[in-house]
Amino acid sequence: MQIAVASGKGGTGKTLLATTLMRVLSSYGPVLIDADVEEPNAGLILGIKPDTTHEVNRPVPAIDPDRCNYCGKCAEICKFNALIVMVNQVLVYNELCHSCGACAYLCPQNAITEIGHPIGQIEQTNLAENGILITGRLNIGEAQSPPMVKAAKSKFGAAKIRIIDCPPGTTCSMIESIRNSDYCLLITEPTPFGMHDLELSLEAATMLGIPTGLVINRWQGDDYTIGELSARTGVPILARIPFSAKLAQSYMKGRDPLEAMPSLSFILSDIIKQIREALS
Numbered sequence: 001m002q003i004a005v006a007s008g009k010g011g012t013g014k015t016l017l018a019t020t021l022m023r024v025l026s027s028y029g030p031v032l033i034d035a036d037v038e039e040p041n042a043g044l045i046l047g048i049k050p051d052t053t054h055e056v057n058r059p060v061p062a063i064d065p066d067r068c069n070y071c072g073k074c075a076e077i078c079k080f081n082a083l084i085v086m087v088n089q090v091l092v093y094n095e096l097c098h099s100c101g102a103c104a105y106l107c108p109q110n111a112i113t114e115i116g117h118p119i120g121q122i123e124q125t126n127l128a129e130n131g132i133l134i135t136g137r138l139n140i141g142e143a144q145s146p147p148m149v150k151a152a153k154s155k156f157g158a159a160k161i162r163i164i165d166c167p168p169g170t171t172c173s174m175i176e177s178i179r180n181s182d183y184c185l186l187i188t189e190p191t192p193f194g195m196h197d198l199e200l201s202l203e204a205a206t207m208l209g210i211p212t213g214l215v216i217n218r219w220q221g222d223d224y225t226i227g228e229l230s231a232r233t234g235v236p237i238l239a240r241i242p243f244s245a246k247l248a249q250s251y252m253k254g255r256d257p258l259e260a261m262p263s264l265s266f267i268l269s270d271i272i273k274q275i276r277e278a279l280s
Contacts, residue, residue, distance in 0.1 A: 001160070001162070001279070002163075002180070002183075003021070003161075003182065003184075004166055004185065005018040006185070006186055007186060008168070008169065008170065008188065008197025008200050009169065010168040010169075012189050012194060013241070015034075016251060017187050018042065018164075019042055019165075019257075021268055021271075022127075023256070024265055024269060025131075026130045026131055029130055029159070029161070031131065031132045031134060032131065033153055035149045035164050036166065036167040037120060037136035037149055037152065037167070038138050040135045040137055042133060043125060048127065050124060050135065053122070053123050055120075056119055056121065056151045059099045060099060061074070061092055061103050061115075062115045064111045064113065065111075067110060069109055069111075070087065070088065073107060073108055074090065074103040080098050081096055082097040083103060095144075097117075098144070119142050120136060120137050120138040120148045121139075122135070122136060122151060122155065123137060124155070134152055145172070146176040149173050150176055164178070170200045170203075183211050183279060184212045184213075185212075185214075186201055186205065187217050189218050190216055190220075190223055190226060192224075194224070195224055195226060198214070202229075206233075211278055212235050213238040213278070214236065215238055215241065215271065216240045218242075219243060236274070238271045239267050239268075244260070246261070247264070
């Protein structure tokens, strides 16, 4: 079972929910994938360092000047303007390349091959409490995060439980993170900003046909208009996590949130129960 934990905006408690879910499900040997590759922080929250690291590459075109006749076919094919053909030179902009391979496949002179362009690292940490953390970390300056997200998600595909800590928002990286999940947990806060971005992220999950449930964090007795959204769309509110200054302080210090709020364990167990019922 793959559960994506997403949110429309940053700071709603997405990583809090993902890491505590992993703790509650520790008996199943869960794999937590930090797919927020531009600023991963699950390892920081858990207070751990990676055991192993390996580089991730994506294919980009390389031009053979001895074969190229500068016909311009490659630039014509590329819809992302990653190649510019000049009088006696072809400029390749790796940042714009989407690694589709069309230029190499259709080059009349067979002057284009694909080489590996480093985009980041995959870090693996074996957790003491029975589980594995996979962290995708995009190199500074890299413009495209979806290939890095895809690489992180490719690890431990056969695991019984996989939890995806998704990047915030509804950009391409978020879409890639939740894609092919069995269930999507959207965590939000009962504020106007939270409500606005929740609607956008819910639209994304609906577009992909992923069963979805809502979790309200920092709840203080008022759902704002999230209850109305739930009634209108039929997407259930699975849980409300009460606001707790003690929980926030514990979380900021890197301590186990379940110790600061013991009731959180029961809340998360009930979320898992509802997910299993929805998928059965």
